[in-house]
Amino acid sequence: MLTAASLRMLAPSSSLAQSREIEVAFLSDIHLQDVYATLHSADFKGVFHPKTGKYATIRSMKSQLNSTRLFNENYFAFIQALEDLKHKGIRLVVLPGDFTDDGQPMNVLALQGILERYAEACGMRFFLTTGNHDPVKPYGGIGGKKDFLAADGSEQAIAGDADFFPSEKVAVSSQINYWGYEEITHALSDFGFFPAAQDLFWAHPFQELDVDGYDFRRAMENSRLDQRLYKTENSEKLVPDASYVVEPVARVWLLALDGNVYTPSGANWSGSSVGFNQAVTAKRHQLEWIKKVALEAAKRGKTLISFSHYPLVDFHDTASDAMKSLFGEQKFQLARVPSPETSSEYAKAGIRIHFAGHMHINDTGMFKEAVSGKTLYNVQVPSLAAFPPAYKILTLPEPETMEISTIQLETVDRMDEFFDLYRVEQQWLLQTDDPKRWNPRILDARDYLDYTRNHLLQLTESRFIPTDWPENLAAVLQELSQMDLERWAGMGSEDGENFLMKKLEETNQTERPDDFQGKLIEDFYLLKNGDELGKNLIPAVRLRFYESFFLKLLHKPLSESQVLDAQLVRFFSIFKQLYHSLPSDHFLIDLRQEEIRRFEKKPSSLETTPQR
Known part of the structure; x- marks a missing residue:
């Protein structure tokens, strides 16, 4: 050809x-x-x-x-x-x-x-x-x-x-x-x-690798x-x-x-x-x-x-x-x-x-x-x-x-080219009372990064949580405040289970006391999908909390039990692994030394990540 x-x-x-x-x-x-x-x-x-x-x-x-x-x-x-x-x-x-x-x-x-x-x-x-x-x-x-x-x-x-x-x-x-x-x-x-x-060389799996010839x-x-x-x-x-x-x-x-x-x-x-x-x-x-x-x-x-x-x-x-x-x-x-x-x-x-x-x-x-x-x-x-x-x-x-x-990619030219057409769609969904009508806030996105993040958040609410998550775990994660988590971290399994079940009963009955409440699942997806790029979008105050909170959970044993307390312990164990990831933004792989080194804010600064 x-x-x-x-x-x-x-x-x-x-x-x-x-x-x-x-x-x-x-x-x-x-x-x-x-x-x-x-x-x-x-x-x-x-x-x-x-x-x-x-x-x-x-x-x-x-x-x-x-x-x-x-x-x-x-x-x-x-x-x-x-x-x-x-x-x-x-x-x-x-x-x-x-x-x-x-x-x-x-x-x-x-x-x-x-x-x-x-x-x-x-x-x-x-x-x-x-x-x-x-x-x-x-x-x-x-x-x-x-x-x-x-x-x-x-x-x-x-x-x-x-x-x-x-x-x-x-x-x-x-x-x-x-x-x-x-x-x-x-x-x-x-x-x-x-x-x-x-090309200097090209071959496929069904022929000999004849480089010299x-x-x-x-x-x-x-x-x-x-x-x-x-x-x-x-x-x-x-x-x-x-x-x-x-x-x-x-x-x-x-x-x-x-x-x-x-x-x-x-x-x-x-x-x-x-x-x-x-x-x-x-x-x-x-x-x-x-x-x-x-x-x-x-x-x-x-x-x-x-x-x-x-x-x-x-x-x-x-x-x-x-x-x-x-x-x-x-x-x-x-x-x-x-x-x-x-x-x-x-x-x-x-x-x-x-x-x-x-x-x-x-x-x-x-x-x-x-x-x-x-x-x-x-x-x-x-x-x-x-x-x-x-x-x-x-x-x-x-x-x-x-x-x-x-x-x-943050800024994308012509990103909003079809937004007016989507607004016509939104009107149609309202007029027909479609149960799958979407939240128009996605059209307020500042840039393409914000747009895709909003896409992920709405997808999480409409599809991921209902289909992928244990119902009670998802509900309690959206209810717990920072103070609630601090209290739960100090409890044993039985007290922790009783505390969490009580929080479930209070779902949507109390005002959210802090900006932290309702953000756990959002942060989980930012880390799971974005790794270091997602981590950069989590406010510093929450990052500091997570790092200290992980230490407070060291005494809690991992269990295969399906009770809510055990599920929450396992969730935070997963969250911690996603949080402490290998470098994925700007990094160096040294194949000879078998090391990954993270570039910090200044390109001249390298941090060596030990291999697992």
Whole structure:
């Protein structure tokens, strides 16, 4: 697949490495939706927007506030992030999956146009890997969404077939169907999935790693998707594996891992969002290939940087088992947490640093393999479509020294472009007395950071608390004041239980005595999703309280009991682990010394974090 972009530079170049320290940006979970798409539909072309004179193809705010991500404003956040990278002069950009809403033609082609524009104008190189949203199904299929915003504020269903939503009036458009591997990788062929002339090396799992004999034209011939197929488990059906390794600049290998696993279901396919807990067995060929790549990279002095949509290490600061005990194994997306056995396999395979998305959180995890002693670092890249909206920059001052900066998006141009349309929606919901009408305070957001934080808060109230939390625990956490917590900390189990049950009886009967009351769950999500970025938003007075309060709980034993007192003790144990996390904002990973060092306020000051 020799494209025009592939031929722009026929000679390999290492000018990036020679002119400055190597920098790689990671922008994950963009979930791009074309907000001004051409639907080619006789039934619906969007909502006419007086501000722009164009038809907006956006989803309703009601839908956004019931989803773990935004659908509309993240389009502008993506452009803002690319503009930021342009001004920083960063030319290597990785997108670790879920780069579109659901791999639909209108969204993949919109992404293609944006990437081509920045590649042409700024010399950026983009390297993509797949996510569970792209492709949803390996060979595509009919798709649709029933929550597009209509002119009167109601919702409009759009699908590739009129019968896709039997109970809805459907606007038919092929632009909303699911594309599969073939269509997606073809449209985005210039962005890592296939070799490019300027790369020093490129290979996929189904060919030999012939570095010395590498030839670009032969690599192109061998890169066709029909040569990159594997058999699914318990089936003879074949599915593509879009993994690849590439050397875009001298001495740096980017290892793109396709962690998607699909299971045949009759004539259809079911996808999976579990990640490497399944891929470790379903894609055994991939794991064996990783071992070869890691050995070859080490032999040749290459810095191997792995990335995938899916994480390789626990992303809850080792609190996942405690969370399963308290909330349940199917809550908080805990099925997506890599098991220690999974982490061990990839650490032994030779991966030392891995960048992942999928979870829409900011985090750094570390796993030390017991037998080999190998250490694997997992860097969770936040989503641009959720709180905290941020991306990562990896700088390589030395081959085994990695400086990682987290760039938070606060100001996003055109963030409020659709707010007037949402106000029409709000009126519709009021007129129809819709029980899922949303709180209009989200439209008062100061900036994009505030907007995504409000999105998280409303999502917590409407979805997370009702579905993920033990009812009494959630209720009492929203009732306890700072004074109540101080009193409870000094009680034994029986007295503590009686005290908490009495507080439950008083729910909503007393005025809140301090600003602390009702903030515990909010702070929990700021830490769980934002890590250090979320911690920065918690007032200093509450941070000081938490640090002293943790010490007062040392005498309270952890118990698997489901009584409220025991649940609260376990909650604060989890809270403490999230609070005392590994660095995740601006930090250094020294692979040689196996240390993480946090950059403090002054970049010259480094604090070494001991390994667990």
